[in-house]
Structures are given as structure tokens and as C-alpha cells.
Amino acid sequence: MRARLLFLLPLFSGLTATAGGFDSGPQGARVLGLGGASTAYIGSIAGLSVNPGLLGQWGDSLTRLSFGGFGQVRRSSFIGQDTYRRTDQDLAVLPGGYFYATRAVSKRVSVGLALTSPYGYHTKWPDNWEGRSVIQESQLNTYFAQPTVAFKLNDNFSAGVGFVYAFGKYSQRRALGQYDDANASYRLSSSGSGYGVNLGLYGRSGDNLAFGISYRSGVKLKMNNGTISTTGVPTRDGALYPESAGFKTQINLPSSLSVGLADRITKNLLLTFDFTLTGWSTLDSLKLDVAASGAAPAQRLSTARRYEDALAFRVGAEYQASPKLTLLGGLNYDESPIRDEYINPEFIDANRIGASAGVSYQLTPRFALEAAYAFSYGQQRLARANPLNPTVSNIGGSYRTATNTASIGLAVAF
Amino acid sequence: MKNFCLNTWSRTGLAAVAALALNACAPGQDAPTPTVGTINVSRYLAVGDSYTAGLSAGGLTLASQQYSYPNLLAQQLQGAQPGATFSQPLLAAGAGTGYFDLAGFSTLGFPRTRRVPGPAVRRQVINPAACGGADTVRLFTRTDAPNNLPQNLGVPGLRLAQLNVANLGNETSATPTGAFNPYFERILPANDSRTYLRVVTDAAASATFFTYFLGLDDLMPYVRSGGQCGTAPNSTLTNQLRTNAKTLLDVLTAGGRPGIIASLPDLNTLPLLRTGRGFSLQKRLQDSYHDNALLYIEDPFGSGVGQPITNDDYVLATTLPRIGQLTPVVVGGSTLMLPYGRDERNPLRDADVMDYDEMNRVSGVLSSYNNELNRLARDVYKMPSLNTSPLPYLLDTSGVMPGYVGESISVGGVQYSAEPVRGNFFSLDYYSLTPRGNALLANAFISALNRAYNAKIPAIDTNSLPSVAQ
Numbered sequence: 097m098r099a100r101l102l103f104l105l106p107l108f109s110g111l112t113a114t115a116g117g118f119d120s121g122p123q124g125a126r127v128l129g130l131g132g133a134s135t136a137y138i139g140s141i142a143g144l145s146v147n148p149g150l151l152g153q154w155g156d157s158l159t160r161l162s163f164g165g166f167g168q169v170r171r172s173s174f175i176g177q178d179t180y181r182r183t184d185q186d187l188a189v190l191p192g193g194y195f196y197a198t199r200a201v202s203k204r205v206s207v208g209l210a211l212t213s214p215y216g217y218h219t220k221w222p223d224n225w226e227g228r229s230v231i232q233e234s235q236l237n238t239y240f241a242q243p244t245v246a247f248k249l250n251d252n253f254s255a256g257v258g259f260v261y262a263f264g265k266y267s268q269r270r271a272l273g274q275y276d277d278a279n280a281s282y283r284l285s286s287s288g289s290g291y292g293v294n295l296g297l298y299g300r301s302g303d304n305l306a307f308g309i310s311y312r313s314g315v316k317l318k319m320n321n322g323t324i325s326t327t328g329v330p331t332r333d334g335a336l337y338p339e340s341a342g343f344k345t346q347i348n349l350p351s352s353l354s355v356g357l358a359d360r361i362t363k364n365l366l367l368t369f370d371f372t373l374t375g376w377s378t379l380d381s382l383k384l385d386v387a388a389s390g391a392a393p394a395q396r397l398s399t400a401r402r403y404e405d406a407l408a409f410r411v412g413a414e415y416q417a418s419p420k421l422t423l424l425g426g427l428n429y430d431e432s433p434i435r436d437e438y439i440n441p442e443f444i445d446a447n448r449i450g451a452s453a454g455v456s457y458q459l460t461p462r463f464a465l466e467a468a469y470a471f472s473y474g475q476q477r478l479a480r481a482n483p484l485n486p487t488v489s490n491i492g493g494s495y496r497t498a499t500n501t502a503s504i505g506l507a508v509a510f
Numbered sequence: 511m512k513n514f515c516l517n518t519w520s521r522t523g524l525a526a527v528a529a530l531a532l533n534a535c536a537p538g539q540d541a542p543t544p545t546v547g548t549i550n551v552s553r554y555l556a557v558g559d560s561y562t563a564g565l566s567a568g569g570l571t572l573a574s575q576q577y578s579y580p581n582l583l584a585q586q587l588q589g590a591q592p593g594a595t596f597s598q599p600l601l602a603a604g605a606g607t608g609y610f611d612l613a614g615f616s617t618l619g620f621p622r623t624r625r626v627p628g629p630a631v632r633r634q635v636i637n638p639a640a641c642g643g644a645d646t647v648r649l650f651t652r653t654d655a656p657n658n659l660p661q662n663l664g665v666p667g668l669r670l671a672q673l674n675v676a677n678l679g680n681e682t683s684a685t686p687t688g689a690f691n692p693y694f695e696r697i698l699p700a701n702d703s704r705t706y707l708r709v710v711t712d713a714a715a716s717a718t719f720f721t722y723f724l725g726l727d728d729l730m731p732y733v734r735s736g737g738q739c740g741t742a743p744n745s746t747l748t749n750q751l752r753t754n755a756k757t758l759l760d761v762l763t764a765g766g767r768p769g770i771i772a773s774l775p776d777l778n779t780l781p782l783l784r785t786g787r788g789f790s791l792q793k794r795l796q797d798s799y800h801d802n803a804l805l806y807i808e809d810p811f812g813s814g815v816g817q818p819i820t821n822d823d824y825v826l827a828t829t830l831p832r833i834g835q836l837t838p839v840v841v842g843g844s845t846l847m848l849p850y851g852r853d854e855r856n857p858l859r860d861a862d863v864m865d866y867d868e869m870n871r872v873s874g875v876l877s878s879y880n881n882e883l884n885r886l887a888r889d890v891y892k893m894p895s896l897n898t899s900p901l902p903y904l905l906d907t908s909g910v911m912p913g914y915v916g917e918s919i920s921v922g923g924v925q926y927s928a929e930p931v932r933g934n935f936f937s938l939d940y941y942s943l944t945p946r947g948n949a950l951l952a953n954a955f956i957s958a959l960n961r962a963y964n965a966k967i968p969a970i971d972t973n974s975l976p977s978v979a980q
Contacts, residue, residue, distance in 0.1 A: 171536035178969035184536035229923030273924040273973040483919040491922050496537040
């Protein structure tokens with residue numbers, strides 16, 4: 097089975113699609129340690145947010161909880177195409193957390209709840225960097241709540257369905273470099289919510305091999321309460337940049353389709369494999385429908401994104417080192433959904449290769465402490481600015497990105 | 511720190527954990543080391559007219575000189591070759607010619623300017639019979655070190671046609687009708703009879719690198735006066751410009767001295783003309799007056815009858831605020847108050863318009879001159895170049911001007927256009943550059959230099975410069 101998968105690897109990495117993007121990574125310390133290959137992994141109930149079909153496998157008499165937090169630091173460096181000047185992003189930690197609970201309500205039916213923060217980024221450039229009029233700081237945070245129900249079809253198969261309620265916050269800040277006032281700036285912030293659905297299937301053939309397949313629909317975050325504010329604009333341009341204005345926008349979070357396998361190689365060693373296709377192409381552009389304000393008429397501001405669907409390949413290993421100690425490791429390759437022509441310093445992404453390591457320690461029969469760390473490193477990306485296309489506000493140069501994620505949590509069963 | 515971050519990838523495991531502990535530093539990249547490539551820029555010589563001198567918003571002041579494109583370029587050269595020097599004939603703080611300041615906008619959105627006068631000058635000479643009204647020539651304080659020629663030999667108002675005029679910078683020529691340039695005078699010792707060519711020859715002796723951007727001021731007096739004043743553009747002027755360019759460039763390129771030759775921009779990219787282009791101006795006026803009135807210009811044959819404007823006629827930007835104002839016109843013996851330019855009986859005066867014929871004349875000279883610069887660059891001087899670009903060290907300045915291809919250009923997230931004030935490129939005289947415009951021009955020189963001489967001279971972060979010089 098493994099040999100067959102390895103054969104598939106070059107095939108899939110040749111596609112121009114991937115996961116990447118502003119996915120904040122696996123939502124749980126143990127699955128983070130596993131490199132996120134958790135579509136067919138029942139070692140942690142954190143798999144619930146990836147594949148609701150797994151929920152049927154926790155249909156015994158125990159109530160399970162898993163919760164914790166993570167922090168992600170994604171930093172890029174930039175070298176100006178013509179200025180040769182290097183700028184590093186400021187340190188900004190994207191905080192995240194997760195909470196899972198599962199419980200069987202009958203022999204065949206289990207229910208669960210997943211609270212996660214699956215997408216987000218926090219980009220912060222120095223205020224006076226070359227691209228300050230493109231972006232200084234941008235932040236997206238999302239929170240998903242997913243009540244889930246699963247049915248055990250027989251001893252080996254289970255299917256689940258979850259309803260996703262999502263809430264997101266988006267903010268952005270940039271300099272208005274056309275004015276001499278260095279503090280002239282443009283800010284926007286908004287928040288909103290959306291809905292989605294998550295379906296999954298889990299199956300087992302014998303004791304050693306399991307598979308999972310799941311689909312999570314895209315979520316359209318409708319943000320109707322946005323506000324734009326500007327400072328430092330000369331009065332002559334008050335109609336171009338009103339001091340404040342309302343706007344509406346929508347941020348499309350992608351769908352994802354995952355296929356996974358888990359193979360118990362020996363009594364102590366489990367290997368997992370995942371392919372995930374993420375439907376980033378729904379993120380075509382960022383459109384702000386700005387309401388009229390004072391002398392400024394209503395207008396639509398559109399910034400092209402043109403994301404592409406993206407594929408990720410992940411491998412994880414779980415090794416039972418002792419009855420209390422489990423070691424985890426993972427490798428992953430994430431393609432970026434961002435095309436070369438649309439690289440924007442607001443959010444830098446690249447095809448990334450990553451590794452992770454984690455540990456789970458059984459403190460008592462009921463409590464397990466879990467911790468993991470993941471690192472990924474992106475290819476160099478070259479952004480070519482086209483001065484004649486003012487609709488793609490951009491700056492030319494090369495970017496390098498690295499991501500560090502650490503997570504710690506507790507798993508409880510009682 | 512940087513290397514450590516680079517190595518984290520090859521050593522994932524422990525090193526990656528350590529990287530997190532070290533605040534997760536950003537991944538390293540090596541910035542290219544600035545170099546001047548195959549040339550030596552230790553002594554750069556700038557030859558040119560108003561643009562090169564750093565004229566901005568109709569005035570030359572200490573600040574505007576410091577934002578001249580040669581000075582901005584020289585600063586970048588120094589970053590690539592430490593120890594490179596550059597000197598300018600700086601005016602004293604507060605001295606200078608005065609300049610235009612933004613007073614507001616007319617109801618139609620055209621900027622209104624006011625003249626901020628300069629301080630008292632050494633002497634002034636008035637020519638009451640000058641074309642277009644009395645003209646005053648002001649003599650400025652001489653530079654501190656008149657015996658050392660500055661490396662910026664940009665002289666406002668200098669005409670290439672005057673290349674061989676002796677005593678152009680001698681105070682004795684400062685008579686109402688004499689050939690005299692006060693800006694040239696102030697960089698020379700007293701009673702110096704040298705021609706501009708001689709001065710350039712003297713300064714070039716120690717120069718290792720040059721830029722040449724000359725010829726625009728030969729055409730501007732004609733353009734600025736709506737075709738009424740200045741040397742009439744004809745084949746005599748064309749030949750004179752072509753011959754003098756070769757004479758001067760022979761001196762500059764002597765001994766294989768490297769440099770960049772800039773050709774002239776298309777005149778209708780300058781806001782002085784572009785803002786008032788026939789049909790777009792007519793449309794703009796109709797939109798703001800909510801009527802369908804046509805715009806009329808004087809018939810070029812002098813019959814006094816108005817004719818509708820065409821899209822090849824350009825109304826001078828300086829005239830725009832006056833269009834539509836009621837002025838007295840004598841019609842059939844009685845005086846009527848009619849809107850200027852918007853009534854057939856009150857057409858725009860010839861002096862306020864560069865009409866189709868005048869434009870043709872002036873652009874004929876310009877393109878012939880540019881062709882000669884192209885030829886000289888390609889066939890005559892053939893400076894060493896390391897790339898395949900056919901004209902590696904010729905800079906086509908039209909490409910630098912916003913509005914040449916599209917309405918605006920985007921630089922680091924900021925839009926630049928040919929519109930004065932908001933466009934941030936051209937200054938309030940509708941012709942010369944703002945500090946940012948100078949930086950974009952300097953960046954064009956830098957990229958031409960980098961291409962031609964395999965150099966890596968860093969470009970200027972244009973948006974960090976002010977949008978007005980004064």
C-alpha cells in the first residue's frame with residue numbers, strides 16, 4: 097500500500113494545485129505533530145474537524161475532550177527588485193485554539209463539537225518599508241464551530257456530518273504614500289459570519305489499514321459592518337478619501353476535499369497519509385463595496401487575488417515508545433494557491449515543505465498532555481510589479497517565507 | 511543570525527526549535543551588493559538644462575537643487591562606489607528665484623498658483639520689448655567657488671543652439687537684448703567669456719562618467735508662448751540642434767568616457783499641453799457647465815474668426831482657469847460680454863493655444879533631434895555594452911513620463927500621473943518635475959546604467975521623497 101502511494105507522489109506534486117494559503121494548519125497538538133495527516137487517524141478526536149466520519153469510532157462509553165492552543169509565526173523577508181533593500185516582516189504571532197468534545201448517544205450514533213480557528217494570518221511589515229503604500233499590516237482571524245453527528249454503519253464503517261458556523265475578522269492598514277504626511281494612512285476593518293457543511297466517511301479493512309474521505313464546503317464570510325478610516329488626507333482630497341466610510345465585503349474561505357490512509361506497520365508504529373485538495377479558486381478578488389460618505393460617492397474597490405485550487409500531501413508517523421509515551425512526526429508539502437502575477441505583500445505564500453514533531457504523554461489513564469511543533473519553509477517567490485497596471489497595486493521583489501507553529505493541549509477521556 | 515535561519519531548514523529538528531526560541535526570525539535572503547559594473551563613477555558630470563539644474567515649480571532654490579535628478583542619481587552612485595563625489599552650484603538658503611505655490615483649485619478643478627517672490631537679486635535687466643511682454647533678467651549671487659566648475663552643469667533656460675555663444679555667462683552681455691543666461695553667469699568667475707561648450711570641455715577633463723539631457727529648453731519658449739515667441743522651429747533649428755549635439759557629445763565621450771544620453775520626451779506628455787488637449791478639455795468643460803458649447807480657437811490665418819478646436823490642438827494649461835470667463839468683445843460695433851473660448855465670437859487667442867500646425871512644427875524638430883541622438887548612440891559612439899539592447903545607454907525619457915502609455919503608473923502602491931499636484935510627478939509650472947518626479951527620472955537613468963554597464967546601482971524609494979520641492 098505504501099509503495100503504491102509513493103508512486104503517486106510525483107504525480108500529485110506535479111499539479112499546480114495545493115492547500116497552503118492562509119490555512120493556519122492542523123487544529124490540535126497531536127495532529128500537528130503528525131503533520132496534519134489525520135483524515136484516517138483516530139488517535140485524537142481533533143480529527144473531527146477534518147473528517148466527521150471519524151466520530152463514529154469514538155462511540156464507546158467514554159466522553160472525550162481535547163483542548164489546547166497554538167501560536168503561529170509566519171514571517172517573510174523581502175528584497176526590493178530595484179532597490180536591493182532587504183526588509184523583514186515584524187514578528188506577529190497568530191494565536192489559535194481548539195476545543196473538541198465527543199460522546200456516544202446510542203450504540204450507533206455519536207455526537208461531537210469542534211471549535212477551531214482554521215484560517216488566519218497576521219502580516220506586519222515595518223511601517224516605513226518600501227511597500228508601505230501597498231500594505232503595512234493585515235490580519236484575518238476565523239473561528240469555526242462545528243456540531244457534528246456520526247453514524248456507525250457497521251463495525252468497520254462510519255459516516256458523519258457536521259454543520260459549520262464560521263465567524264471571521266479582517267483588518268488592514270496601509271500608508272497613503274501619495275501625501276507628504278508620513279502618518280497619512282488608510283485602515284479598514286470588518287467582521288462577519290458564514291455557514292458551511294462538513295461530510296466524512298471512515299472505513300477499516302481488518303485491523304491494520306484504514307481510510308478516510310471527507311469534504312468540507314467553502315464558507316462565505318459576509319461582512320456587512322466594515323469601516324474604512326483615513327488620517328492625514330489633505331482637504332483637497334476629502335472626496336477621494338473620506339475620513340470614514342462604511343463598506344461591505346465577502347471573504348470566501350475555501351472548500352477542502354481530503355483523502356487519507358492509516359497503516360499500522362507494526363504494533364507500535366502507525367503511518368498516515370493525506371491528500372487534500374483545497375478549493376482556493378473561490379477567492380478571486382477582494383471587493384469592497386464602499387458606501388457614499390460626504391462628498392465621496394459609493395464605489396467598488398476591487399483587488400485581484402485570482403487564487404488557484406491547491407493540493408497538499410502529508411505523511412505522519414506515530415510511534416508508541418512506551419505505554420505512556422507516544423512520539424509523533426510528520427512531513428508535508430503544500431503548494432501555494434497564489435499565482436506569480438498576483439503575489440501581494442498583504443499575504444505572502446509559497447510552495448512550502450514542512451516537518452513536524454510531537455509528543456503525547458499519558459499523565460494518568462484519563463489525562464494526556466500533548467505538544468507539537470511544526471516548521472515549514474517556502475520557495476523563493478519573485479513578484480514583478482507592473483507600473484502600467486495600477487489595478488494590481490504591487491511592489492517588485494523577492495520573498496522568502498518560513499512558518500513556525502507550536503501547540504500544546506490536553507486530551508481527556510472519562 | 512541570518513545564516514542560522516538559512517541553516518534551520520537543513521537541520522530542521524533541533525535547529526528549528528531553536529529558531530522558534532529566537533523569535534522565529536525571518537528567513538534570510540542575500541541582497542545583491544551594489545556595484546558600478548564596468549564603469550568608474552568617481553566624478554560624474556551632468557550636462558543639461560532646466561531639468562538637470564533642478565528647476566521645480568517655476569523656480570530654482572536650494573531645496574529644488576538638492577532634489578535635482580543628477581543629485582539624486584549621484585547619491586545612489588555613491589552607495590555603489592564609496593568616495594564618488596558630486597558638486598552642485600548650490601544657492602544660499604533663502605536665495606533663488608521664487609517659485610509657484612498652490613493657492614487652491616478653481617471651480618473646474620484646475621490648480622490655482624501664486625508666485626512666491628524670491629529675495630532681492632544682484633541686479634536686474636529689463637527688456638521692455640520682449641515677445642509676450644516685458645521680460646526681466648535677474649542676476650544672482652555667484653557661487654562660492656566660481657573657479658571650480660560644479661559637476662552639475664545643468665543651466666536653467668540653456669539652449670543647445672547657444673552652445674558656441676561666447677560671453678553667454680558674462681555680465682557684460684546682460685543687456686535688454688543680449689544673449690545672456692544669468693544661471694550660467696553665476697557658476698562662472700566674473701567677466702568670463704567662455705562658451706558653454708568650452709566650460710563643458712574644461713569640466714569633462716576630470717570627469718569619468720556623464721549624463722546628457724539637453725534640448726528641451728530650446729523648444730519650451732515657443733511652446734510656452736503658444737507658438738508666438740522663441741526660435742521658430744524649422745530646419746535651421748533642427749540642423750543646429752543636431753550639429754551641436756554631436757559637437758558636445760564628441761567632447762563628453764572623448765577617450766571612451768561612458769555615459770547615458772537622454773532623448774527628449776514627447777511634448778504632449780507634459781501637462782502644459784496634455785491637460786488642455788482639444789476634445790478631452792472640451793468634454794471636461796461641457797461636463798462641468800452642463801452644456802454642449804464647443805471650444806473655439808483663433809483661426810491661424812489671423813482673420814479673427816473662431817474655429818472649433820480639434821483634438822490636435824492643445825490649450826496651454828496656464829490658460830485653463832480663464833476659459834469661460836466673460837470678457838468684453840466688440841461685435842458689430844457694440845461691446846458684448848462673452849465667455850472666453852466658449853463662443854465663436856470670442857475664441858481662444860493664438861498665444862493661449864498650441865495649434866495643430868505649431869505642434870507639427872515643434873514635434874518635427876524634436877523627432878529629428880531624437881533620431882540624431884539615436885544614431886549617435888547606435889553608430890557613432892558605440893560605448894562598451896554588455897547586453898543586447900540595441901541602444902543600451904540611450905534613455906528614452908518619454909517612457910518615464912506618466913501618461914505616455916497609460917493614464918498613470920503605479921510605483922510601490924502609489925499612483926503617479928501627469929496631473930499637476932495629485933499626480934505627484936510634474937510641478938506647478940506644468941513642465942518641471944517634483945522631487946518624486948526627479949527620483950523617477952533618476953531611477954530611469956539608473957536602470958539604463960545597470961543595463962548598459964552591468965552595474966547594480968540601487969534605485970531610489972521614490973515614495974519617500976516629498977511631493978513639492980519648496
